[in-house]
Amino acid sequence: MSLTNASPADAAQAAKSASHVLQTLPAATRNEALAAIHDGLAAARDDILAANARDLELARVAAADGRLSQSLVSRLDLGKKGKWEDMLKGILDVRDLEDPVGRVTLRTRLDDGLELERVSCPIGVLLIIFEARPEVIANIASLAVKSGNAAILKGGKESTESFIAISRVISTALESSRVPNGAIQLVTTRDVIPQLLALDRYIDLVIPRGSNELVRYIKDNTKIPVLGHADGICSTFLEASADPLLAAEVIVDAKTSYPAACNALETLLVQESALSTIFPLVASALAAKGVELRCDAKTKTAALANASPELAAKVVDAVDADYDTEFLAYTLAVKAVADVDEAILHINTHGSKHTDAIITADKALAEQFMASVDAAGVYWNTSTRFADGMRYGFGTEVGISTNKIHSRGPVGLEGLMIYKYKLRGNGQVTAAYGEAEGQKRFRYEQLPL
């Protein structure tokens, strides 16, 4: 690992060279390196927390001056209960995952002595750009080493001291391992993001970990594939046959269990025939949790009919932009739709392909909704907040992708892998195969994996 003041191009070139070695290391070697990182960090706890305290002090001053948000200060704090322990445990959790490298996913005997094999392998060089949270360095370095990918890490300036302290430890730990030095590049020079984003000849995948603005900036300024999502505009369609209590519980969870998350509910679509039956209970439950309801005319009328003062105070008029907005707050856009078709059309037009749900007792409608909505996650009678790599059982999460190719939805280690085809022969030539007389035919015998 290099903590580098080298130019971004030199760092990226070094990462590319190192990736060619790293991809050939056996799992045991990569796992040993992860154990060394864990032990090194555990031993350096006091130094790192002291560095983090210096970052925090500067950040608190900046927050007091209004130059930094309070939530960013909070994300910066490595000393927060359980955070340090979680970071260390995360490294061992990644180490203990099944090796993603070298999995054979296809074996075909093309002809006698000519066998084709498709084998999983690392993508190459990852560029990870993140904002405040310093523990992301350890997390991402672990994922990179485990998956056999080199990585270039660029952190936010607010966590510089923590970043350098953690980096030094990881660097020393990796020096004692067979993972090549250049495999993890830590770029601390400032204002290099545009330069890094131009290095598509060395960098194979960008993973942004931060605000929507950061992700959008990156997507708009690079030719390198970006794994992640800018927006998480998740919708739920409340269908007329839904169980009212179930609907209220699921919708309240989706909106309020963590409103700042990308998988939180942002738009509620209500079937017109449910406006006077189920919707009032749901609206009341949301208002009781402090959720402001931005309603169109029909849902407003329905919400205000016999509304408690508590609910009435939370109902406001929606504007068009509300249906394209990720509020990340106790705010919900609400709209009436005639039926499942209109709900699907609305979501496919305004959604962000993240996660969308239907609440209904009708299985056929649920299946239609799940088949027709174009999103990474399509849910029936449950909360959009389940869209998460840990909750899906992937063990770790690289991010949540709203891309249409490669990896979609919560992405685990699998998203850092690609494959290569190995073809082993003993002198076969293509000119010998064909349909003409005297030519050979392929056998195409599928072999066990």
Place this chain on the structure above:
Amino acid sequence: MSLTNASPADAAQAAKSASHVLQTLPAATRNEALAAIHDGLAAARDDILAANARDLELARVAAADGRLSQSLVSRLDLGKKGKWEDMLKGILDVRDLEDPVGRVTLRTRLDDGLELERVSCPIGVLLIIFEARPEVIANIASLAVKSGNAAILKGGKESTESFIAISRVISTALESSRVPNGAIQLVTTRDVIPQLLALDRYIDLVIPRGSNELVRYIKDNTKIPVLGHADGICSTFLEASADPLLAAEVIVDAKTSYPAACNALETLLVQESALSTIFPLVASALAAKGVELRCDAKTKTAALANASPELAAKVVDAVDADYDTEFLAYTLAVKAVADVDEAILHINTHGSKHTDAIITADKALAEQFMASVDAAGVYWNTSTRFADGMRYGFGTEVGISTNKIHSRGPVGLEGLMIYKYKLRGNGQVTAAYGEAEGQKRFRYEQLPL
């Protein structure tokens, strides 16, 4: 299918809407549409060949004036022996492939009554830009319908008449099917490629079918993911333990069986200790086929020692750029390397991640080469020309990808698919799960597929 003079944005928006319907159609419906396309084309043979003859006439005039290459004229000719029949057969072959839609690749019981399923689904809207070959329209329309993707087709101007004739037939055939009209958009207005490439809000994947220049232009001018390859700089490393006859046969096949193909050999790396033993036979075999050898100093000396006049006439000095050139002709760059490590380094620096081979009798060296070379195809003792979807047994080929994500190497229907996660519950909420007292744990029970 619409043969449209609409604006590119309108065409793309219509394709996106249609894709939401197309993705829900059952396999039988999609297959019926393919049969209808096949039958329609078969019935319209004479009209289409007449239109093609008009294109050919214009192209021959242009070629005579030097405004068009002879090889393009040849690619344009639908009347060439077997081409029409192959086009028709290709449609039925695609129809008869296993349905790629709706395959379940993961099923996990997260908790009682809460089941996660990962299901293959179409990507959405494909933009296919191709040059002269008019049969590509039928080929791509078939792949799109089979895979449940909408497609926007933009052909080269040289095949306009053929394109319009085939399009009308496909359009009529699809009108008799349940595939929505907008699912295949044929854009015939000129100079619209830059506009299409800007429509990343509607188009999910671009597949260029044409020259390296076309592909490079597209890759450089869009944010939409591009599936394909600009260069095919394939190398073979001739190791000292190789069987000389096997080496000569494989290398001659790789270079000469179809030099214009992307999987043809462009660079031969020769181990220094094989220069006086195996290389002369290989060089003579290549020269006998008319291959010009662009040699560095060491390989030149070796080639000229005791060379026949035939061989001597084919040996010329290489310049640096030769090792980064896709000749697509009877020309081969040749270079001496000390060992497998230097060969790997050369390929990882100069190659295009397409297909590279080692010729050796040493299994350990072969495995090292295949693990270390970063390419879609890594071969042992066989010809790079095997890199082909039909030869791999994929039944059809969308193209060959040198990308590092999504699909790599020869790409069949699988490359046109992505997946979505379906989560079916009965009112579960995320707040109920966690490590705290009274919270539930996930079960993560893997279910049979």
